[in-house]
Amino acid sequence: MIETDDPELACPIAPAVDLVFSRWTTPILWALHTYGRQRFVQLERRLSSITPKVLTQRLRQLERDGLVTRTYHPEVPPRVEYEITPLGQSLAPLFAGLADWADENLPKVHEARAVFDAR
Amino acid sequence: MIETDDPELACPIAPAVDLVFSRWTTPILWALHTYGRQRFVQLERRLSSITPKVLTQRLRQLERDGLVTRTYHPEVPPRVEYEITPLGQSLAPLFAGLADWADENLPKVHEARAVFDAR
């Protein structure tokens, strides 16, 4: 039995989880991965329930983390395009694996909930 | 180009993300997966920064979702043991994949942050 004094960080995937699965990041990355390079307003419409403030916050974070690039075109009106990076693309197999897991196991989760709630 | 009116849910992994990567779930599942069946107080000590209230909340949620079982032994003092279910175990390959991704790519993320912050 391994013992540790820093148990929370003893979960080796915690940093990656914080990075990849913080709120709005998967829908944004999914949109960029699926529909390709697109403008701010396109993302805003696709993620219909997001506000511009939050979308900006998340895009900045993703840009800082190297998962997304931001390209500014100094025109009138201004045009900004966001695109997923190779580093962001490298998450695709993970997302696919998660989608497969969900296809196979989400029904079991709902079944478990029904059983649990029936008490 | 596919178009949809429900863009947030157009991210097919969103439900699974909510289920698996909500706060504290990965450290708890990791502890149960790594160290096996254990008591409430053992989990509490391993996740040193968690409070009993939150630990209870998360364990109930995991139990309801079928990822964890709770076994109550009516003794004095009472003894309760938690164990990961086969459904919970089915997440192991996903977690391993995430760990591999982190090993290879977290350094790149930190590098990207350093570059970004240097402006």
Next chain:
DNA sequence: CTGTATCCGATACGATACTG
């Protein structure tokens, strides 16, 4: 169009104390 600024409410978390 692409954001920023402000305010606000909900939620979630932690601290603490207490019970069976």
Next chain:
DNA sequence: CAGTATCGTATCGGATACAG
């Protein structure tokens, strides 16, 4: 030991309005 109850707080996200 295994929780529950209560309280205070902090953070985050949404709504709205506005600017370059």
